[in-house]
Each structure stands twice: as structure tokens, then as C-alpha cells.
Amino acid sequence: MGRRVGLEVSLACAEAVKLCNADVIAAYPITPQTHIVEHLSELVADGHLDAEFVPVESEHSAMSACVGSAAAGARTFTSTSSQGLALMHEILFIASSLRLPIVMAVANRSLSAPISIWNDHSDIMAERDIGWIQTFAENGQEVLDLTIHAFKVAEDSRVNLPVAVNLDGFILTHVIEPMEMPEQVEVDAYLPAYKPSQWLNPAKPISLGMVGMPEVYTEAKKANLEALEGSYPVIKEHWQGFAKAFGRSYQPIETYRSDDADTLFVTMGSLGETCMSAVDQMREDGRSVGQVRIRLWRPFPVDDFLAAIKGAKNLIVIDRALSPGVPAGPVATELRALLYAKGVKPFVANYVAGLGGRDVTRTDFAAMLEETERAAASGQAITCQMVGVKE
Amino acid sequence: MISAAEALKDFQKITPKNIPLVEPFSKGHRACQGCGEVLALRMVAKAVGMDMIAVSATGCMEIISSPYPQTAWEVPWIHVAFENAAAVASGIEAGRKALIRKGRIKDDGAKVVAFAGDGATADIGIQALSGALERGHDFTYVCLDNEAYMNTGIQRSSSTPYGAMTTTSPPGPKSKGQMTWKKNMPMIAAAHNIPYVATASPAWHIDLMNKVKKAVTVPGPAYVHIYSPCPTGWRCGPETSIETARKVVQSRVFPLYEVIDGRFVLSRDIKKPIPVKDYLDTQRRFRHLGEKDIAYIQKRVDDDWDRLLSLVQATNPVAAE
Numbered sequence: 001m002g003r004r005v006g007l008e009v010s011l012a013c014a015e016a017v018k019l020c021n022a023d024v025i026a027a028y029p030i031t032p033q034t035h036i037v038e039h040l041s042e043l044v045a046d047g048h049l050d051a052e053f054v055p056v057e058s059e060h061s062a063m064s065a066c067v068g069s070a071a072a073g074a075r076t077f078t079s080t081s082s083q084g085l086a087l088m089h090e091i092l093f094i095a096s097s098l099r100l101p102i103v104m105a106v107a108n109r110s111l112s113a114p115i116s117i118w119n120d121h122s123d124i125m126a127e128r129d130i131g132w133i134q135t136f137a138e139n140g141q142e143v144l145d146l147t148i149h150a151f152k153v154a155e156d157s158r159v160n161l162p163v164a165v166n167l168d169g170f171i172l173t174h175v176i177e178p179m180e181m182p183e184q185v186e187v188d189a190y191l192p193a194y195k196p197s198q199w200l201n202p203a204k205p206i207s208l209g210m211v212g213m214p215e216v217y218t219e220a221k222k223a224n225l226e227a228l229e230g231s232y233p234v235i236k237e238h239w240q241g242f243a244k245a246f247g248r249s250y251q252p253i254e255t256y257r258s259d260d261a262d263t264l265f266v267t268m269g270s271l272g273e274t275c276m277s278a279v280d281q282m283r284e285d286g287r288s289v290g291q292v293r294i295r296l297w298r299p300f301p302v303d304d305f306l307a308a309i310k311g312a313k314n315l316i317v318i319d320r321a322l323s324p325g326v327p328a329g330p331v332a333t334e335l336r337a338l339l340y341a342k343g344v345k346p347f348v349a350n351y352v353a354g355l356g357g358r359d360v361t362r363t364d365f366a367a368m369l370e371e372t373e374r375a376a377a378s379g380q381a382i383t384c385q386m387v388g389v390k391e
Numbered sequence: 392m393i394s395a396a397e398a399l400k401d402f403q404k405i406t407p408k409n410i411p412l413v414e415p416f417s418k419g420h421r422a423c424q425g426c427g428e429v430l431a432l433r434m435v436a437k438a439v440g441m442d443m444i445a446v447s448a449t450g451c452m453e454i455i456s457s458p459y460p461q462t463a464w465e466v467p468w469i470h471v472a473f474e475n476a477a478a479v480a481s482g483i484e485a486g487r488k489a490l491i492r493k494g495r496i497k498d499d500g501a502k503v504v505a506f507a508g509d510g511a512t513a514d515i516g517i518q519a520l521s522g523a524l525e526r527g528h529d530f531t532y533v534c535l536d537n538e539a540y541m542n543t544g545i546q547r548s549s550s551t552p553y554g555a556m557t558t559t560s561p562p563g564p565k566s567k568g569q570m571t572w573k574k575n576m577p578m579i580a581a582a583h584n585i586p587y588v589a590t591a592s593p594a595w596h597i598d599l600m601n602k603v604k605k606a607v608t609v610p611g612p613a614y615v616h617i618y619s620p621c622p623t624g625w626r627c628g629p630e631t632s633i634e635t636a637r638k639v640v641q642s643r644v645f646p647l648y649e650v651i652d653g654r655f656v657l658s659r660d661i662k663k664p665i666p667v668k669d670y671l672d673t674q675r676r677f678r679h680l681g682e683k684d685i686a687y688i689q690k691r692v693d694d695d696w697d698r699l700l701s702l703v704q705a706t707n708p709v710a711a712e
Contacts, residue, residue: 023489026482050493052485056478057522064475064519068446068482071469073496074489076482094471193495200444200467200483202501209470210457220459 002182002246009140010035010173012181013079013105013165016147018049019187022103023074023194026054026065030084031117032169033107037079059084063091063102070100070162071208073199075151078102081169082109085123089130095162096131097224098208101154101194102162104132105147108269108320109169110356118357119169121269121320125330131224133163133231134298138272140177143167145248148187152238155194159231166297168270170357182246190245228299235296252301253308257283258290263314263369265291268331271318271353271360278365289369300334306342314347314376316368319384320354328383349375349382358388392527395586395609395652402608405600411437415445420463421455425629427620427636428452428535431593432506435533435617438600439607441466442501444483448476448511451542452535474515477523477532480505484528502607503530509550510540513574524583524612531606531613534576537621545624549574552644553691554684555676557624562679572691580614581650587613588650589658593620594636598647598658605649618645626675635673642670643696648703655702667692 007015013036017025025044027037043049054069056062062078069076080088085106095102111122124134133153137143143165150163167173198206212220236252243249256276258264267275272293282289292308292315309315319329326333332350339345349372354360364387375382405411416436422429432452436443445468447453453470456463471479484503490496507516512534520532539557540546547560551569556562560569581588586609591599599617606613618639620632627635639645642665647658667689671677680688 023493023495024482024485026485050489052489054481054485054526056481057518057525061475061478061481061519061522064471064478065482065485067471068469068479068484069486070482071479072444072483072486072490074486076486090472091475098469098471200469201496202442202444202467202499205465205467207457207462207464207468210459210462211454212459216459 002180002186004178005181006176006178007140007181008035008174008176009143009167011039012140012144012179013147013167014039014043015181016144017077018043019182019184020075020148020151020191021193022049022051022077024052024054024066024069024076025078026056026062026069026076027078028056028059028062028080028084030059030081032109032173033079033081033084033105035173036105036107059087060091063088063095066102067091067095067098067100070102071098071200073194073196075155075194076102077104079105079107081107082111082123085127086111089127092127092130092132094209097220099160099227100162101160103147103150103154104162104164105143106164106166107169107173108166116356117169119171120355120357122322124164124166125321125323128298128330131161131228132298133161133228133235134166135163135296136166136268136294137172138270138293140172140175141179141248143172144179144181145242145246145250148182148191149238149242149250152191153231153235156234156238157197159227159234161227161231166269171270186245190241232299232301250295251304252296253304254293254295255308256291256293258292258308260288261290261312262288263316263372264309264312265289265365266294266315266317266331266335267291268294268297269320271320274360274362275365278362281362282366282369287369294331302338305338306344309346312346314349314372316349316351316372319350319352322352322355332383347372347376351382351385351387353387360387364388392610398609399605399651402605405438405597405604407597410600411440413437413441415439415441415443415464415466416456417463417465421458422451423623423629425622425632427593427632428537429455430632431535431599431617431619434593434596434599435504435603438603439502439504442499444501444503446470446476446480446483446503446505448505448507448516449473450508450511452506452508454542473511475519476505476507476511476516477520480530480532481523481526481528484530504607505530505532507532507534509534509536509538510548513550513576514548521583524580524585524614527611529611531603531615533603534614534616535619536616537619537624538573539624541621541624550576553688554680556679557676567684568679577614577616580616584653585612585614586610586652590616590618590645590647592618592636592640592645592647594633594640595647595659602649627673631673638665638670638673641665642667643692644670646696646699648699654706655699657703
């Protein structure tokens with residue numbers, strides 16, 4: 001069993017990387033990710049983590065150096081936010097296509113303009129198609145656990161894909177939380193040293209990143225797709241292993257008081273905990289309401305999601321990002337498409353809330369429920385409705 | 392870290408009698424006839440040897456060497472994107488350093504070498520290159536400079552020389568072609584105070600290979616800038632590449648020199664230069680230039696040569712000769 005500690009979540013993320021004995025960290029500072037990389041550079045400077053800390057000159061180079069490092073066979077970590085993630089955009093696709101097991105913590109933050117250092121999911125929602133495994137944490141313990149799990153999944157020879165662990169900027173990164181810190185021996189047992197099947201090895205040369213002519217490009221992309229889809233059972237398997245090793249269990253889709261609920265909130269990230277508290281209050285008020293939380297965003301766990309919402313009359317899907325010009329936020333767009341394809345037709349209300357650090361309160365959830373129940377009864381659509389806009 | 396001069400104390404020179412027989416970059420690639428760039432690349436590869444880990448920026452050399460499932464690379468090779476060869480190389484170096492220190496791979500002495508064209512170096516990749524040089528990674532960066540974006544169809548770069556015709560610097564009534572002077576990349580690299588910087592031309596292949604060998608021998612970052620004739624883009628015959636690569640040096644347009652620990656050393660003192668016109672005449676990309684234009688270029692070449700000589704003098708307080 002680990003130790004109970006009170007720790008800032010960013011530091012917990014860095015401690016997780018230390019427990020995983022990463023070989024290379026290449027990173028560029030950006031708020032609110034900074035505490036993660038500051039602490040990692042301290043751990044390296046103090047000799048607590050035997051790694052190369054590469055203080056690159058941009059996020060583009062951070063991800064590029066990570067690609068080089070992972071291709072050299074090293075366990076590789078980086079972290080970024082917002083504009084930094086956007087600057088990495090080009091290389092993110094290449095990291096997954098070259099099947100390199102990089103782990104990245106994304107301290108989710110809004111995108112400019114206007115420039116805002118505060119939280120929402122605009123950064124990661126612009127990177128939905130990068131071919132990475134993507135998970136979302138709700139609290140500090142989950143950040144720590146998902147980071148360890150990320151290395152385990154990424155480096156599994158059945159997967160060989162990069163993993164992004166999402167944690168909400170400030171709401172998580174800058175908050176001190178109680179958590180259980182695993183012992184080094186426990187992590188070593190769960191996550192042995194990375195043994196790549198091939199790497200840039202002069203004794204056994206490989207060519208990586210070759211030209212894909214029209215005769216092979218489609219097949220290469222098909223192979224990437226199969227790799228990402230094929231990672232799903234491995235992700236679950238390693239969550240089961242994690243539960244055995246550390247006593248905390250995770251699911252691709254998690255539910256809260258959802259069994260008999262007419263209406264389900266669908267959340268991602270730290271909003272989930274506020275929502276749980278709101279659900280408790282609404283339940284006390286006699287409302288038939290529950291919650292579904294998306295932990296695994298890529299590959300999207302279709303069957304888990306369908307099982308979780310089975311029987312619900314209404315879904316309230318909360319997006320923390322806009323998809324301008326599309327009649328719903330990114331999460332709701334995908335869920336509606338999925339439900340339509342599966343012939344499941346609950347009433348789907350879609351709210352966009354918590355942009356650029358705007359608080360989403362229990363009262364907001366209660367108002368969404370009221371409005372959704374009224375709209376469902378009258379058949380009026382709620383889509384891409386922005387919460388708390390000052391007129 | 393020891394100095395470059397110290398690391399090169401017992402340097403074993405490559406001579407016409409001991410040119411390495413290895414071919415880390417093999418035959419059968421798809422470069423144009425007479426490509427001076429692929430010739431330079433082959434020489435670099437021979438000088439480095441089979442213990443090279445190569446990184447290519449997007450560009451001609453990457454395209455012609457790796458149409459899946461064929462590869463011309465007999466050594467580990469990676470291509471990621473256009474602007475990041477230096478950053479990728481720094482990641483490989485850092486990864487290997489950690490793995491060797493932790494005893495997870497053996498120290499095989501492999502050399503990390505990044506290859507990039509002039510656009511990938513002087514334009515889109517200059518930030519990543521500057522970062523990697525500043526951080527002091529132990530790697531060699533080779534710029535194969537064919538003075539324009541040739542892979543995309545001869546568009547101008549900041550390394551295109553004044554007056555040159557490209558598809559985005561066409562001469563016309565309002566333009567002489569490229570209207571700016573070639574960016575001086577080797578000097579920019581040298582300004583990073585790295586142990587070793589050199590310029591080279593494939594017309595002096597032994598000199599070129601020795602410079603590459605020195606670059607991979609010194610600890611820390613090294614930068615080698617190689618003039619790489621492109622018959623396709625320069626509008627000259629494929630048989631003229633070496634001649635052009637010779638004349639560019641003989642005319643002082645592209646001086647051959649090294650910067651070792653900040654000390655400038657001329658590789659060839661061109662005491663009796665040929666006129667710049669003789670060099671420009673080898674390529675049709677300059678054929679629209681008139682006498683005045685050529686005189687203007689000649690003046691600049693003379694001034695640049697003088698400046699280089701003054702740097703040699705300033706950094707070698709005791710005259711070597």
C-alpha cells in the first residue's frame with residue numbers, strides 16, 4: 001500500500017513520472033502545465049530521477065524530441081497546454097503513426113483569442129484525430145494513476161501508441177489534494193523497464209517515417225486505425241491490473257447513480273466531481289438523475305457508453321469546447337452520431353459550459369436539468385447552448 | 392567537455408588512399424541525374440560510417456531515399472517532418488544518453504547526424520536548429536544547400552543567392568530574380584559558439600569527408616554546410632555539378648573554411664580568384680543578369696571574402712604561416 005500524502009496535482013503527475021522511471025523528458029513551459037515540468041526538472045537536478053531533461057525551445061521541438069527519444073527506445077514524457085498543444089499539432093499525428101509510446105500530460109486550457117490561461121477543453125478537442133489514446137482525469141489521484149497506467153498501455157507491444165492524459169488546468173493542476181502515493185516497488189512491479197521491439201539501433205537498422213505512395217498510404221492508415229482500436233482491450237486489461245496492484249479501479253466509462261435515472265449528465269474531466277455533488281442534491285430533491293463520465297475518450301468505448309446510458313430518456317451532454325459552425329459541441333456531435341448509428345434515441349440536450357475558466361456550479365446543473373426536462377416534454381431542441389452567457 | 396581542438400589532436404585524416412569503402416547510403420535511390428546533393432550525402436555517409444543514426448528533414452534526400460517499402464539507408468534512419476530534424480536528433484541523443492547511463496543499451500559509439508536542405512535549415516527549421524545547437528547535444532547537423540526549395544519545384548529560400556531565378560523569384564521588368572542576399576547559415580551556426588563549424592563542397596571530396604569526420608569526432612554539436620549543386624533547379628547540365636561546385640569556391644562565392652572552438656581557419660586560400668561571372672555563367676538561373684548586376688555581386692563577394700579573412704586574422708593572433 002502506498003502512502004497518504006497531500007500534494008499539488010501537478011507535483012503528483014511529476015512524481016508519477018518519477019515512479020515510472022522515465023528516461024527522457026522534453027518540455028517547454030506553458031501555463032498551467034509549468035509546475036509539472038518544474039518539478040520534473042527538480043527531480044532530475046536533485047538526482048531523484050535518472051533522466052535527461054531536454055529544455056527545448058518550443059512545444060513543436062518538445063514533441064519532435066520526444067519522437068526522437070522514443071524512437072531511440074527511451075521511456076519518454078512531455079506535458080503541455082493550449083497553444084503549446086496546438087503548436088505540437090503537426091507532430092502529434094506523426095508520433096502515433098510511427099507507433100511511438102510517448103506519454104503526455106495535457107493541462108487543459110482554452111485557446112486564444114482572446115488569450116486565456118484558464119481551463120476548458122478547446123485544446124484537446126482540436127486534437128481529437130491525432131491517433132493517440134486519450135484519457136481524462138477528474139482529480140489528483142486519477143492524474144497520478146492514469147499517468148502510470150499510460151506508460152503501461154503505451155509500451156505494451158500490442159499497442160505501441162502515444163497516450164495523452166488530460167487534467168484540467170488550474171482546477172486540477174494547481175490544487176492540493178489528498179492522495180495515495182504508490183511505493184516505488186509497487187510501480188516497478190506493475191511497470192517493468194521499457195523493452196522496445198525495435199528502435200534506432202545501428203546493429204539492426206530500420207527506416208522510420210518513409211514516403212507513403214498512393215499504393216501504400218491507405219493501408220498504412222488502416223494499420224494505424226487497427227492499432228488504436230486494438231488498444232481498447234489492453235487499456236482495460238491494464239486498468240484491471242492496476243486495480244490488483246494498487247486497489248483503485250478504473251473503467252472506460254464510469255457512472256454515478258445512473259441505474260434508474262431518467263436523465264443522465266455526460267461529463268469529462270474535473271467537471272464530473274461538481275456534477276456528482278449536484279446529482280446528490282438533485283436526488284435529494286427527488287429528481288431521477290444520474291451521471292455518466294467519459295474517462296477513455298480515444299479509442300471511444302462505444303459499447304461501454306451504450307451500456308451506461310441504457311434506459312435513460314434524456315442525456316445532458318456538457319461540452320467544454322466549441323466546434324464553431326457545427327450545431328453541437330464536439331462531444332455531443334460524436335455522441336449523437338453514435339446514438340443515431342446504433343438506433344438509440346434518447347433526448348440529447350447539449351450545453352457548452354466552463355469556457356476559459358468560467359465556473360460551472362451545482363446551480364448550473366440544476367438549471368440544465370430543469371430546462372432539459374421541459375424541452376424534452378415539448379420536443380424543443382437544446383444544442384450547443386452556452387451556459388451563463390452575460391447578455 | 393574537452394575542446395574540439397583537443398578532441399582532434401590525434402585526428403586520422405581521410406586521404407585518397409584510405410577513403411572508407413562502406414556505403415551507409417546505398418545505390419538505387421531516385422535522385423535526379425547529376426544531383427550534387429545526393430553525391431554530397433553519400434560522401435558524408437561514407438565519412439561517418441556504419442555506426443551512424445541518421446535523421447532526415449523532409450526534402451529531396453528524404454523523398455528520393457525512402458519510397459516505402461524501399462530504403463536507401465543501410466543505417467538506422469528516421470524522418471519526422473520538415474522543420475524539426477535538429478529537435479528529433481536532440482531527442483535521439485538524449486534518449487541514448489539516458490539508456491547508456493542506465494545500462495539499458497551498450498555504448499556503441501553511434502553518431503547522430505541530421506540532414507536537412509537549405510529551406511529546412513535556414514528557413515523553417517532555424518529555430519529547432521538554434522535550440523539544439525544552444526543545448527549542446529552531441530550531434531552533427533549537415534545542411535545540404537542547393538539554394539532553393541527544389542523538392543517542391545524550385546521556390547526561393549533565404550539561402551537562394553542574389554539574382555537567382557526561381558519559380559517564386561522570377562526575373563521580370565520589376566525584378567532581378569532573388570532580390571536578397573543569401574543568409575549566412577554557417578556564421579549563424581558559429582555564433583552559437585559550438586565546437587565545430589565547417590563549409591564544404593563536393594568538388595573537394597576529401598576535404599568534405601575530413602570535415603564530416605571531424606564534426607562527428609568533436610564532442611557536442613557540430614554544423615557542416617555543404618554546397619550542393621542542383622542541375623534541375625539551377626538549369627545546368629547534369630555533367631556540370633562538380634565543375635560548378637569547384638567554380639563556386641574558386642570565385643570566392645562559397646569559401647571553404649572551418650570554425651574550430653571559435654577559431655576561423657581557411658581551408659583553401661583563393662589567392663587568384665576567377666571572376667564571379669565565370670561561376671554565374673555555369674547556370675542558367677543567372678542568365679538574365681546584366682554586367683551591372685554581376686559587378687554588384689562581385690563587389691559583395693569581395694567584401695565578404697575580406698570580412699572572412701579579418702575573422703581568420705582576429706581569431707588566430709599568432710600568424711600560422
